[in-house]
Amino acid sequence: MRDKEKDIENFWAMVKRDNPHECWNWQGVCFHGGYGKLHRRVGGKSKNFLAHRYGWELIHGQIGDSKLFVCHKCDNRKCVNPNHLFLGTHQDNMDDMISKGRNYEIGVKGRRVISNNKISMEIAEQIRGEELPTKELAKKYSLNRSTILRIKKNQIWVGDYAYINIK
């Protein structure tokens, strides 16, 4: 079997697929934020991928542009059903979130931080998977270096956050 075919087979083996209209949940481990986590060795290096993004790329080809995000129509982060996913910019993702009333105020360990709309859980997971130096990441995502570092160290944008809907 060719690598690509094996990859596709391994991917779908981790997904519960029933009705084509319903959510297809990732059966493997998840990131703290709730997105499916896929582990692969790439060029001898161990890497983690966002399962829904990976699945999208298996079907539609590599996205390439890191400014584009695979967003969920269904709001279910575990879902990898291609019918429930759409490719959008960060702004689309945020607009979608806000239109669904998911504009969060975030609190952790007594501290409260209001989301500045530059970042989402998906972006945070993507940043954690990046190998570029902090300085370059800061530039790429238009964030402060300290924010990048705190994300990398799992101090912010982790699943333990209490989400308070501020609508």
Ligand SMILES: [Zn+2]
């Ligand atoms: Zn879904």
